[in-house]
Amino acid sequence: MFISIFGAFESGIIYALMALGVYLSFRVLDFPDLTVDGSFVTGAATAAILIMNGQSPFVATIAAVIAGFLAGCITGILHTKGKINPLLSGILMMIALYSINLRIMGQSNIPLLGKTTIFTSITSAWENANLSAPFNSVVSALGIPGTPKTWAILFFSLIITLIIKFITDYFLKTEMGLAIRATGDNEKMIRSFSANTDILIIIGLGISNAFVALSGAMIAQHGGFADVGMGIGMIIIGLASVIIGEALFGTKTIARTTLAVIGGAVIYRIVVSLALRVDFLETGDMKLITAVIVIAALVTPKILDSQRERRRRLRKKAEVELAALEEGEKRNAAT
Amino acid sequence: MLQLNQVFLTFNEGTMDEKKALQDVHLDLKRGDFLTIIGSNGAGKSTLMNIISGSLVPDTGNVLIDGSPVTHLQEYKRAQLIGRVFQDPMAGTAPSMTIEENLAMAWSRNKKRGLKPGVSKKRKELFKEHLESLNLGLEDRLTAKVGLLSGGERQALSLLMATFTEPKILLLDEHTAALDPSRAELITSLTAEIVDKFQLTTLMVTHNMQQALDLGNRLIMMDKGQIIFDVDETEKQNLTIEKLLNEFQRIRGEKMASDKAVLG
Numbered sequence: 001m002f003i004s005i006f007g008a009f010e011s012g013i014i015y016a017l018m019a020l021g022v023y024l025s026f027r028v029l030d031f032p033d034l035t036v037d038g039s040f041v042t043g044a045a046t047a048a049i050l051i052m053n054g055q056s057p058f059v060a061t062i063a064a065v066i067a068g069f070l071a072g073c074i075t076g077i078l079h080t081k082g083k084i085n086p087l088l089s090g091i092l093m094m095i096a097l098y099s100i101n102l103r104i105m106g107q108s109n110i111p112l113l114g115k116t117t118i119f120t121s122i123t124s125a126w127e128n129a130n131l132s133a134p135f136n137s138v139v140s141a142l143g144i145p146g147t148p149k150t151w152a153i154l155f156f157s158l159i160i161t162l163i164i165k166f167i168t169d170y171f172l173k174t175e176m177g178l179a180i181r182a183t184g185d186n187e188k189m190i191r192s193f194s195a196n197t198d199i200l201i202i203i204g205l206g207i208s209n210a211f212v213a214l215s216g217a218m219i220a221q222h223g224g225f226a227d228v229g230m231g232i233g234m235i236i237i238g239l240a241s242v243i244i245g246e247a248l249f250g251t252k253t254i255a256r257t258t259l260a261v262i263g264g265a266v267i268y269r270i271v272v273s274l275a276l277r278v279d280f281l282e283t284g285d286m287k288l289i290t291a292v293i294v295i296a297a298l299v300t301p302k303i304l305d306s307q308r309e310r311r312r313r314l315r316k317k318a319e320v321e322l323a324a325l326e327e328g329e330k331r332n333a334a335t
Numbered sequence: 336m337l338q339l340n341q342v343f344l345t346f347n348e349g350t351m352d353e354k355k356a357l358q359d360v361h362l363d364l365k366r367g368d369f370l371t372i373i374g375s376n377g378a379g380k381s382t383l384m385n386i387i388s389g390s391l392v393p394d395t396g397n398v399l400i401d402g403s404p405v406t407h408l409q410e411y412k413r414a415q416l417i418g419r420v421f422q423d424p425m426a427g428t429a430p431s432m433t434i435e436e437n438l439a440m441a442w443s444r445n446k447k448r449g450l451k452p453g454v455s456k457k458r459k460e461l462f463k464e465h466l467e468s469l470n471l472g473l474e475d476r477l478t479a480k481v482g483l484l485s486g487g488e489r490q491a492l493s494l495l496m497a498t499f500t501e502p503k504i505l506l507l508d509e510h511t512a513a514l515d516p517s518r519a520e521l522i523t524s525l526t527a528e529i530v531d532k533f534q535l536t537t538l539m540v541t542h543n544m545q546q547a548l549d550l551g552n553r554l555i556m557m558d559k560g561q562i563i564f565d566v567d568e569t570e571k572q573n574l575t576i577e578k579l580l581n582e583f584q585r586i587r588g589e590k591m592a593s594d595k596a597v598l599g
Contacts, residue, residue, distance in 0.1 A: 175448040178432070178440050185429040192388075192427070193444045193496070194414035 001277075002144045006154075008273035012266030013157040014218045015237065017164055019245070019265040020258060021211030022238030025072075027257075028172065029204045030184035031079075034090030034235050036212050038097025039071040041231040043213025045101045048110040048226035057118040061217045067104075068213020069206040071097060076202030101228050108228045117221035119153050126152035153222065160218070161262060164211060169255045171207075180204045212238075233287050240294045241265035247301050268293065336536045337364040337504055342386060342396035344560075356382040357393070358560040364553075369530055369537045371547040373579075374557035380540045383557070384508050387538070389413040400503060415445045418497035418535075420490070420510040427493030430482030434473060434492065437481050438462045441496035465499050469525065487518035491525055498529050505530065507539040511546070519543075526550065544576045558587060 018040060025033035043064040050060035071093060078089035102108065126132065127150060136147040148154075171177045182190035183200045191197050212234075220226040245264020251257045275281055275289045339362040346354045357379050364370060372380050385391040387398060389410035397406040405413050421427050428437050439453035439462075459477065466474035469491050473484075481489060490510060498505060507526065511519035527550055530537050541547050547554055554571050556564035556579070563586050566574060 170452075171450070173452055173454070174450045175439070175443050175446075175453045176450060178436055178453040179443070179448050181432060181436075182429040182440055185431050186426070188421075189427055189429055190440060191411050192414050192419045193441050194411055195440075195443075195448065196411050 002139070003146045003148060004273050004277065005270055006148045008269040009266055010154045010157065011219070011222065012269035013154065013161050013262070014215055014222060015269060016161050016215075016241065016262040016265035017218070018212045018215035018234065019238050019241035019261045020161075020164060020168060021208040021215070022235065023242050023258065023261045024168070024208040024211070025205055026239065026242060028181055028184050029201060029208075031086050031201065031205065032090065033072075033075060033205060033208065034087065035071060035075045035093045035097070035205070035209055036090075036235040036238055037231045037233070038094040038101065039068045039209040039212045039231075040216035040219075040234045041101045041226070041228060042071055042097055042104070043068050043216030044220035044226040044230060045104040045110070045228070046213070047217035048112055048220050049105055051112060051115050051117060051221070052110055057116055057121065057221060061118060061214065061221075064217035065210045065214045068216070069210035071213070072205040072207070072209025073202050075209070076198075076205040080198035080201050098228065105226060105228065110226045112221060112224045112226070117224075118218070119156070119221055122156045123150050123152040126150060126155075157218065157222075160214075164214070165258045165262060168258055172254050176200070176203075233290060236287075236290055236294060237268065240290060240297060241268050243294065243297045244268055247297055336366045336368070336401060337387070337538075338362070338399040338402075339383075339386070340397050340399075342393045342398070344382060344386065344391065344393045355560050357386065360396070360560070360562060362555075362562070364536055364538075366536055367534045368553055369535075369551035370539070370553045370555065371551040372538060372540045372555055372557060373542070373544060373547045377559075378557040379560040380557055381508060382560075384506050384538065384540060387504070388417055388419055388506055416503045417506060418444075418500070418502035418504070419506045420493050420497045420508065422509040422512050424486040424489040424493065424513055427496065428481045428489055431480060433478045433480055434466075434484075435459060435462055435477040437492065438465075438496060438499075442500060444500045444502070465495055468528075469495060485518075487514055487521060490514060490518075490522050494522065494525060494529060498533055498535060501533045501535070503536060505535045505537040507537065507541075509540050509542060512542060523550065544579060548574055548576070548579075556583065558583075563587070 018036070022033075022036060025031045025036075046064040046067045047057070047060040050063055051057055055063075075089050075093040078084045078092060079086055082089070084092070132148075132151045135151045139147055172181060179190055179195045180200050180203070183195070183197045183204070187197050190200075216231070219230070241264040242261050243264070244267055245260035245262070246257065248267070249256065249260035249263050251260065271293055272286065272289055276283065276286075281289070339360055342357050342360040344355075344357040346352070346356055360379075360383065362383075372383070374380050382391060386393055389405070389408060389412075392407065397404050399405065400413075400416055405416070419427075429440070432440075435454045435458075439458060442458065442462075443453070462477065463474045466477075471488055471491055473488065473492065481492065484492065490513075494510070510526075511522045514522060523546055526539070529535075537551070539547075539550065548571070552568040552571065554564075554566045554574070555562050564579075564582055
């Protein structure tokens with residue numbers, strides 16, 4: 001149980017990068033960008049093929065980020081210069097990327113077992129310093145059975161994700177970041193203040209998909225393979241993370257929202273891993289579970305709100321009736 | 336400062352819906368001129384604004400700002416020179432962003448938008464100073480979301496954002512039409528104050544004839560895509576709503592079409 005939740009937490013932190021990308025396109029730019037399903041794999045494929053050919057895993061990961069950025073830019077160009085509807089430009093790019101990803105990999109699956117990845121190099125340094133021991137002793141002191149193989153992956157991913165989060169927070173408050181947010185909020189207004197909204201949308205989608213590709217590259221190295229089908233439904237998982245996070249942790253400031261998105265990604269993974277422990281559910285039911293989680297995250301806050309509103313009205317009604325009753329009694333006493 | 340030469344624009348040419356929006360429009364504004372534009376619905380007032388701002392490109396003719404042609408300069412580039420306030424109070428601000436962030440975006444109008452923080456300490460002070468001049472208490476609400484402001488407050492903010500970088504030209508498109516009478520009056524007096532303070536070359540479209548007579552040093556009346564009446568400063572001082580309506584009847588040989596235009 002602990003091990004599976006630990007695993008879910010670990011991968012949730014990596015998927016959070018993808019969720020931050022989805023937050024940028026979906027929420028900040030108000031652009032429902034389906035490129036994500038393709039650019040996630042582009043990141044994984046680029047990193048995997050470079051690692052297989054003996055490149056340094058760090059160089060491979062950076063190359064993956066650049067590839068994702070370019071893919072996002074093309075979606076942006078299709079929309080702004082080609083005047084194609086946002087949904088359609090994302091879908092077109094997603095389909096195109098499927099073939100491009102196959103070309104990058106040269107086959108539909110690249111195994112990375114036994115290769116040096118960012119995680120293997122970090123893990124061996126970590127374990128040589130024997131840094132997992134204190135955490136493991138805490139876990140066993142709490143009486144939890146089982147200890148994870150290493151804590152290196154968790155902490156390394158957490159650091160990367162937090163760095164990206166802080167960069168995002170800062171960027172969205174810069175002059176360019178403000179203009180990108182305004183583009184999603186009121187495009188006509190920011191154009192009247194001399195902002196080139198076409199370029200802003202292109203850059204915004206580029207950054208969004210760069211994050212997604214980084215997530216894909218890290219998931220491939222974490223899981224030990226890249227597969228051409230690994231991106232299917234990724235946009236829904238990203239949306240689920242954004243929606244769950246926002247509903248649970250709030251959206252008061254940007255820093256709060258990006259933290260909420262990361263939290264949402266982790267919680268999504270934990271819920272899925274718990275659901276899969278239920279006997280009659282199989283791995284193939286994953287997508288169905290995802291759909292149910294997203295529906296629940298979308299519908300529950302609305303139901304809670306309307307219940308709260310109904311209770312408030314009932315209370316108000318009771319107050320008014322009580323006041324009327326007292327008024328009547330007063331009048332009776334007077335006569 | 337602003338020059339329009341032989342501007343023609345026709346919508347849906349060659350179809351049943353053909354509409355001659357602008358026909359042979361000439362206009363020449365000097366620096367610091369404040370022009371008010373009146374005319375019934377469909378007279379071409381907003382089209383004229385959109386031609387100047389670059390949202391629309393004329394079929395023929397050209398637009399010059401400060402002597403250089405801008406007819407085919409893209410809207411966002413031209414916006415460096417032109418401040419604009421729209422009729423809809425929602426249109427001029429970004430509702431989900433704060434007052435200071437909105438001001439920061441407006442402040443970057445004629446600067447390159449880079450990776451420096453949009454709201455710095457120094458700018459905050461500057462924004463506060465400018466907000467104080469509105470007398471609405473907005474200077475104490477710098478971090479409030481603009482979506483929470485009332486229509487009048489938003490329009491005052493839009494006006495400040497459009498003007499405090501001192502653009503060469505200010506376009507006001509019925510910017511008080513969506514407000515209640517007292518708010519409209521407030522925005523009208525703010526407009527006069529700000530235009531005077533920065534000595535802005537201004538064009539204001541309005542359906543309110545009294546407002547058109549009170550503000551500015553020049554007035555034009557438009558009908559069916561043409562400027563049919565052009566009054567300079569001295570003539571304008573003796574003008575009344577009645578005289579304007581009579582003038583319209585004399586020129587066009589018919590009564591002014593829109594009831595809205597008579598509301599004074």
